[in-house]
Amino acid sequence: MYEHVRKVAIDLVGPTNFRVVPPMMGAEDFSFYSEVVPAGFFYIGIRNETLGSIHTGHSPYFMMDEDVLPIGAAAHATIAERYLNEHR
Structure with a gap:
């Protein structure tokens, strides 16, 4: 799944x-999902110092550059679409 997500991301961005x-240590339930279905954990870069988007998602100061939302949506949709097309 990593290779699939990597290829899609490189094609898009x-x-x-x-x-x-x-690698980092974290507390995440995502691994349990990936035991059942193929999965990949990825981030959509939202850091934009000009807008003040510099804090991580668990910070009380978190805010995101909403201009990245279409990129994130396209990534998720394309990952799913290509996976389904390639693994029928």
């Missing part, structure tokens, strides 16, 4: 805008 996030 280009290779210079795709980054691998170093």
Whole structure:
């Protein structure tokens, strides 16, 4: 699934805008979902210092650059669409 998500992301945003996030320790239930269905955990970059979007999602100061929402929606839709087309 990682390779699938990577290919879709690079097609959508280009290779210079795709980054691998170093492993981190977190508290996340997502792994339980991925035991049942193929899954990939990815981030949509929302940092925009000009707008003040510099805090992580669990910060009380979190705010996002809403201009990235169409990119996130396109990523999710394309990941699903291509997966379904490739794994019928």
